[in-house]
Amino acid sequence: MGSRSLLLVLPMLLGVALFLGCSQPQEVVETKTDWAKNFKTSLHYTRQGKITFYSAEHGGIELITQKPIDDFGCVKCHADRKANGEPIETETYTPDCYDCHVMPGDKVSDSTCLGCHARQRTEIAVLNLSDVHRGMSCMDCHSKEDVMGDGKHYPTLLKRETMVKCTNCHEYNGSAVHNLHGKVYCTACHQTTVIACYNCHLESAEKHQKRAFRPLTGFEILVNFNGKVYPANFMTAVYHNQTFVTIQPFYSHTISEKAKSCDECHGNENVRKYMETGKIIMTTWNESSKSLTWIKGVVPLPPDWKEALKFDYITYIGDPSNPVKPEPYNWTYVSSESDLMQICCAEPLTDEQIQNLAKEYGKR
Numbered sequence: 001m002g003s004r005s006l007l008l009v010l011p012m013l014l015g016v017a018l019f020l021g022c023s024q025p026q027e028v029v030e031t032k033t034d035w036a037k038n039f040k041t042s043l044h045y046t047r048q049g050k051i052t053f054y055s056a057e058h059g060g061i062e063l064i065t066q067k068p069i070d071d072f073g074c075v076k077c078h079a080d081r082k083a084n085g086e087p088i089e090t091e092t093y094t095p096d097c098y099d100c101h102v103m104p105g106d107k108v109s110d111s112t113c114l115g116c117h118a119r120q121r122t123e124i125a126v127l128n129l130s131d132v133h134r135g136m137s138c139m140d141c142h143s144k145e146d147v148m149g150d151g152k153h154y155p156t157l158l159k160r161e162t163m164v165k166c167t168n169c170h171e172y173n174g175s176a177v178h179n180l181h182g183k184v185y186c187t188a189c190h191q192t193t194v195i196a197c198y199n200c201h202l203e204s205a206e207k208h209q210k211r212a213f214r215p216l217t218g219f220e221i222l223v224n225f226n227g228k229v230y231p232a233n234f235m236t237a238v239y240h241n242q243t244f245v246t247i248q249p250f251y252s253h254t255i256s257e258k259a260k261s262c263d264e265c266h267g268n269e270n271v272r273k274y275m276e277t278g279k280i281i282m283t284t285w286n287e288s289s290k291s292l293t294w295i296k297g298v299v300p301l302p303p304d305w306k307e308a309l310k311f312d313y314i315t316y317i318g319d320p321s322n323p324v325k326p327e328p329y330n331w332t333y334v335s336s337e338s339d340l341m342q343i344c345c346a347e348p349l350t351d352e353q354i355q356n357l358a359k360e361y362g363k364r
Contacts, residue, residue: 042149207321267360285312290328
């Protein structure tokens with residue numbers, strides 16, 4: 001072969017070699033999440049949220065009880081049965097995949113979720129509160145990482161990176177109202193109520209009986225959380241006549257497409273009473289009728305909230321080990337003073353925010 005022919009053939013051979021090299025199948029390395037491993041870091045497994053809320057370190061009711069949380073069975077809380085219907089033995093119970101799954105990887109039903117999440121069950125199955133998302137399943141919003149863990153340990157659900165946000169699905173539309181309330185989280189305006197548990201009886205919890213007076217609705221507290229004004233909830237508890245209340249950010253599944261009107265927040269009755277008296281009466285107990293009335297509407301949490309918020313605390317006077325649901329006459333007044341007050345993962349509103357709420361906008 002002449003030199004001229006060789007020069008013509010070499011580029012062709014190189015081209016074929018390059019083509020063959022590029023066309024060889026490349027090994028694809030797939031990463032597979034080890035959900036069983038991740039689950040061991042999830043809040044469903046660790047129950048760390050309850051531990052954090054309870055702990056003396058975080059200003060919790062351990063400061064009153066002076067007992068470990070294990071004495072109250074809180075971290076052993078479980079449904080009556082596994083997802084497949086198998087009964088659960090409390091003493092030997094440890095959270096596992098079969099709390100929720102009949103078979104590995106199968107779809108979890110909403111009824112399984114509501115078997116444990118009591119406030120959400122109250123919203124949906126007991127009080128039948130409306131929600132624009134009704135008809136969707138829990139897993140439509142809550143990702144696998146959110147439920148089964150992302151491999152990281154979190155002190156509470158309010159601190160997790162996988163926390164569900166409205167903007168995961170909804171685009172910010174940039175309207176004048178939204179721009180004006182840019183530092184207010186969506187649910188502060190679109191959530192119709194929170195669900196409060198009034199008055200948890202810890203002597204019953206010591207006997208591994210869950211007991212409270214009743215759920216409360218028709219209100220929401222405003223706090224600062226993650227840089228925005230956010231709805232919050234309260235929970236009261238009594239232990240041997242010592243009184244406790246905690247305030248925490250709270251998402252309720254009671255979302256309305258229509259937002260609150262201006263005067264539901266600005267210049268409302270609760271704001272006016274606070275500006276006039278420095279007090280916000282949260283609950284009032286009538287001992288003669290054994291009945292409770294409570295605050296309604298939007299409630300600002302002011303900087304001096306520990307002095308401003310007033311609760312009537314009650315306690316259960318029946319047998320704390322008896323699982324029978326108590327009648328109102330089994331409850332009696334204890335005090336209107338709070339021995340311990342906790343705010344977890346949030347801050348009260350600032351003086352400037354309170355002054356802004358005191359202004360009347362769009363009054364009808």
